[in-house]
Amino acid sequence: ERTDTTLSGGRPAADHSFLANRALWDDYFLSGIAPQNTGTYTRSREQKAVATDFFKRDAYVKLPVARYLPDLRGQDPAKIISTYFSGTSPSDAATREIASLLRVDGLFNVNSTSVEAWKCLLGSLKNRPIVVRDDTGAETIDAADGSTPVSSLTPLKATIATGDADSKHASQWVGRRTLTDDEIDGLARAIVKEVRRRGPFLSLADFVNRRVGKDKDLARAGAIQSALDSTDTRINQAYNTSRSVPTATFSRFTFPEAEKGPMAFGSPGVVKQADILTPIAPVLSARSDSFIIRAYGESVDGNGKVIARAWCEATVERSAAFVDPTDAPERAYTTINSINRFYGRRFSIVAFRWLNPTEV
Structure with a gap:
């Protein structure tokens, strides 16, 4: 977070990317309950209307992240709207508490060491029009x-050549990238290797950020x-042949390895x-x-x-609600009672079945 180096005026140098990642990934939640009145929306709605339609569970009016679902726990949607909106504007409480009324259909734990699971996640945009x-x-x-299209700003129609192409070719500097199944497979394996090296991750920022240390x-x-x-994937292979900083310049930096990277980084x-x-x-989730x-x-x-044996299987789900x-x-944790400090969030059995001995 803070280095030994100082800037002009004695100001401490800071790792802005590290701090920004920690703030965005661990301290903020973006629900998508926002005004939809720009040209990208087929239907113009104010913020309150977006929230109202969502909490009424209108199957045809989802949030931009379609896997965000309402989790009202028996509360009246109209009461929720009146609690968190004053007129058409959200209250301060809405920014702090709205996450407690949402759940995600299928969170992915970044601590997963399953190559197949990572392949499914990374390739989830395959065959999707863009x-x-x-x-x-x-x-x-x-x-x-x-x-599988690679996310970026709205790209030109031309597709960029693969990572094996000449980085000096004009096609590498316009358009967009796509990933093949083999590239997805290689990336999934490389990520799993990194998870084993670095994990377990205690938060999303811990996963996204570099690991400060020796x-x-x-x-x-x-x-x-x-x-x-890494050499486990060929996605950026064409660009790794030319580095951003000459070897002779490395000695000027306290941590020269941080400057390593292709000259075309950002293209x-x-x-x-x-x-x-x-x-x-x-x-994504860290748990x-x-x-x-x-x-x-x-x-x-x-x-x-x-004289008798039995096997059973239960699927349990942790919810936002406390046991009490x-x-x-x-x-906040410091304000909850002793029961909830000890037992935490409520678990519910969502599925149960008896098992055949051959399944064990």
Whole structure:
């Protein structure tokens, strides 16, 4: 966060990217309940109307992140709106408490070490049409082409050549990138390797940020950026042949490894951590809230002989509500009662079944 270096006037030098990531990923929640009155929306709605439609569970009026769902816990939607809106403007309480009324359909734990799980997540945009812009600035929908589009600003229609192409070619500097199935597979494996090196991550910022410490590899970049830079994936291979800072210049820096990177970094052709994170950010978490629990029981006679066995499986889900509902979900830890400090959030059984012995 703070370095030993000082700027003019004695001001301490700060790692602004590190601090920005911590603020955005750990201290803020962006619900998407915002005014929809720009040209990108087919229907113009004020912020209060967006919230009203969402909490009424209108299946045809979702938030920009469609996997955000209302979690009212039996509360009247009209009462929620009146509580958090004064006229058409949201109250201060809304910014602090609105997250307690939302849940996510399928959060992904960044501590996962499953290559297949990461492949599913990273390739979730495969065959999805995207908005593109031609040379005149006109926007159209580009049909799916069997690949996975890389998130960036609204791109030109031309598709950039693969990471094996010559980085000096003009096609690498306009348009957009897409990823093949093999590139997704390589990236997933590289990310899992980084998760094993760095985890467990205690927060999303811990996952996104570089790891401050003596290990220069971990201190240089976050998990996904390090995976992209590794030899396990060829996504940016064409750009890694030319570096941003000459070797002779490295000695001027306290941490010269931090300056390593392709000269073309920031160009449309280079896939960056931010490009990978943008489409998946709303569904990421540093913990799991759903668990599968299996149990076994047996009955024995007086001689200790087993006369019956049973296996069962329950799927349990952690909710925002505390075990003791006296405390509202948004209450700070220091203000909740002793029961909730000890037991925490409420778990609910959402599925249960008896197992056949062959399933165990």
